[in-house]
Amino acid sequence: MGNFSEQSINREIERAETQMFERMADNMKTFGVSPTIGLLFGILHFKEEPMTLDELAEETGMSKTRMSQVMREMLALNIAEKEFVRGSRKEYYKIEGDYIQAFLSIFTANWKEAAMKNAQLARRLSSKLAELRAEYTEAPSEEIQERIDKLEQQLAEWAAYYKWIEQLAGFFESGDVLKYVPVEPKKKTK
């Protein structure tokens, strides 16, 4: 007896777990990364032990290939790592750090990359402008002069912005942010 009830309660728990994972996936999308990263992070965090691509595929119902793609992204973001398991020739993955660390890693990585691309373009554009100035030094119409000035001024303002982003990324990466936005100790469920 109780068999049916037990089965149905297990289903309910399963459903709750799934909803939590899906919420995490959606969070990640909001944060600008692939939702499946959130899903896998949630699962790996929940299981608390390293998992193979096959296990992840089984758990999510997605293809193994997709698991491979996403785990690679997670490695690049430094929110997961491989764990060598002797005796098995599968690769095992586990997460690195907790939710907050993952959050910090993701934003750090994204912001740094954005700042870097911006800096790269800004350099290119600045030298282009210098070149234009040099080239047309003899007959510089009022209008063109002004236009170049304006763009340079805007580039400078923009540079201040992405340099600030870089600083912010550092503030996250170093964990300094946690000094000012501390983690509250989690309470036991009432």
Place this chain on the structure above:
Amino acid sequence: MGNFSEQSINREIERAETQMFERMADNMKTFGVSPTIGLLFGILHFKEEPMTLDELAEETGMSKTRMSQVMREMLALNIAEKEFVRGSRKEYYKIEGDYIQAFLSIFTANWKEAAMKNAQLARRLSSKLAELRAEYTEAPSEEIQERIDKLEQQLAEWAAYYKWIEQLAGFFESGDVLKYVPVEPKKKTK
């Protein structure tokens, strides 16, 4: 004379401007919002004066409908506002604050929304679990007992996380973050 050169230099400048705007658009995508928000922000910032939907459509080559959609998003994110211009029956839009302010607004908004959704789900799941516990109090198999405990513990950990995100959003929203990650005064272009 100089007419051809003048035309070509103008084209070059135009191209540079466009590249900067496109970079901004790409930044926004990275940040998890529609790239066109970055584009319009860049244009409005550059022009330094309020613009109508038609002007924006003209400038971007996109449809007026799209401009309307995106401006609405920007209003919701508090990075743009309408400006009433008497005599005209068009609506004029201008940006609110500089790049950094926009950055802060966007993340504040996104993080708050994510935290809110998480909190909502967590509440639902917690009461569901309580309900399950109550319902099956008589014949609680070892296994189910443990499964519920585990999920509750995970929910608690997750709650600590999204509460932290909320705090972080507050830290951004209040501008406190700027105390610790200050804006460097921008240098004049060399």
Place this chain on the structure above:
DNA sequence: AAATACGTACAATATTTATTTTATAAAGTT
């Protein structure tokens, strides 16, 4: 009141992103 200008809802299309399928290479086993 008819005509025009404006913004946007709604449906349709295009583009991008996520995911799967098929194919292949490398390593391990028999």
Place this chain on the structure above:
DNA sequence: AACTTTATAAAATAAATATTGTACGTATTT
């Protein structure tokens, strides 16, 4: 050496987002 197993590249498909076009409502002008 032939056969498996594992991961992933490359191509194909599906799903989600961004964008446009059409239609319509409201306000304004004539």
